[in-house]
Amino acid sequence: MNLQIFGFPIMSISKPYQRDYPPWLIQWLSSKKNVSIYLEEGYGSDLGFKKEEYQAPNIHFKTRKEVFTESDYVVCMTAPTIDEIKMMHEGQVLLAFLHYNTHPTRNKLFVERGVQTISLDDVKGYRGRRLVEDLQATSYNAVKAAIKQLRKELGEELWFDLTRRKAFQAFIMGTGSTAQLAVRALNHLGYLDYQEELKEKGGNPKILVTAIGRYETSDKDFMNKHVLPRADIFVDATFRPAGKNHHHIISGDQLELLPPHAVICDITADKYDTSSQPHVVKAIQGIPTGMGTDYGDPTFPKDHRAFTDPNYVPPPYQLKPEQRRAVVSSYSWPSYGTREDRLENVEHYANQVKPLLDWLADHGTESIVPPAKGKTNYWNDAIYRALNPLFSN
Numbered sequence: 001m002n003l004q005i006f007g008f009p010i011m012s013i014s015k016p017y018q019r020d021y022p023p024w025l026i027q028w029l030s031s032k033k034n035v036s037i038y039l040e041e042g043y044g045s046d047l048g049f050k051k052e053e054y055q056a057p058n059i060h061f062k063t064r065k066e067v068f069t070e071s072d073y074v075v076c077m078t079a080p081t082i083d084e085i086k087m088m089h090e091g092q093v094l095l096a097f098l099h100y101n102t103h104p105t106r107n108k109l110f111v112e113r114g115v116q117t118i119s120l121d122d123v124k125g126y127r128g129r130r131l132v133e134d135l136q137a138t139s140y141n142a143v144k145a146a147i148k149q150l151r152k153e154l155g156e157e158l159w160f161d162l163t164r165r166k167a168f169q170a171f172i173m174g175t176g177s178t179a180q181l182a183v184r185a186l187n188h189l190g191y192l193d194y195q196e197e198l199k200e201k202g203g204n205p206k207i208l209v210t211a212i213g214r215y216e217t218s219d220k221d222f223m224n225k226h227v228l229p230r231a232d233i234f235v236d237a238t239f240r241p242a243g244k245n246h247h248h249i250i251s252g253d254q255l256e257l258l259p260p261h262a263v264i265c266d267i268t269a270d271k272y273d274t275s276s277q278p279h280v281v282k283a284i285q286g287i288p289t290g291m292g293t294d295y296g297d298p299t300f301p302k303d304h305r306a307f308t309d310p311n312y313v314p315p316p317y318q319l320k321p322e323q324r325r326a327v328v329s330s331y332s333w334p335s336y337g338t339r340e341d342r343l344e345n346v347e348h349y350a351n352q353v354k355p356l357l358d359w360l361a362d363h364g365t366e367s368i369v370p371p372a373k374g375k376t377n378y379w380n381d382a383i384y385r386a387l388n389p390l391f392s393n
Helices: 023-030 064-070 104-113 135-159 177-188 194-200 220-230 339-363 378-385
Strands: 004-008 035-040 059-062 073-075 093-096 116-119 168-173 207-212 233-236 263-266 326-329
Touching: 004 064, 004 339, 023 035, 023 059, 023 339, 035 064, 059 064, 073 339, 093 339, 104 116, 135 177, 135 233, 135 263, 135 326, 135 339, 168 177, 168 220, 177 207, 177 233, 339 378
Parallel strands: 004 035, 004 073, 035 059, 073 093, 093 116, 168 207, 168 233, 233 263, 263 326
Antiparallel strands: none
16 A cells, blocks of 8 residues: 555644644554654644654654645544635545534535545444544533533522522433433533532522433424423434434524523534525524634623624524523534543544544555445444445435
């Protein structure tokens, strides 16, 4: 096999939330036969890694543009921007969390440019289990942000008022792995540093958590009567496959039923895509997706300008002032932990992505074939499932 260049650009949703792979993974990959590494200058620095920790004969430090244009494989965590994708050219391969089901226009752009993609969220084993994921960091960081924002929305007096309720109530749309971890985060994590403080000052640290499935969320009357009016925290942990992502689960009119202090916790962080027909929309109408590039924070109080920013909420779907509630949303929830959290996250991903990189370095994408009935080729089959579906159409 000819020399293969693996490029690693810095992937920072907003400073100081950089997440780059640790030196041991880069050093290991560079030691493989016929592999050279291009690292963007400054790679890993925000996490405390030093340049010399990455240095080796086959590791070369490059500009961002050089990494995107000259690498055979571009390895990211979060998806590159459209401008970065346009730097890439035919024959290159991109590995990142690409969420094909909610990005039809971006999927087409990859095909137009001849860039093959491997979406890390679609690399799956034989039973459909995702092989590269950190759902705990996703759910826990989202829940942390929601609880902190709830305290701000209530204010100190109501936060500590034991008489106003028997318990806080959280409702989670979804019953899959992400939702299950959100339940655990809300119940086991409690109120972070607030739990003991609530007890000491006579507040109520109890919380009731309810996960609701598709049958219930599709029943508008049920949601309007039994869920929305009671929710202190309302969580979107749904998965809507392609074909099911053109309709809101919760409309703007329904949001008026949420208590004024309620916090919407957007774990899935699907984006709007009005360039496709029909439009791809969010599960909850009119809430901004926390992209971080402009606002640098996953928290959106109900008077935040993102609600009327067309880059965050397209005008046809924007909410009336009375429909808005505080939202916590991030396109990359694992980025918003502490530095220690992020170090744990990149170690977690590095261990999961290592066998994938190992297989690609040894075989290359040109050897990938459709899974054969009755035959087992584990990583070939797992990667095949993660290729851009438009390439096979």
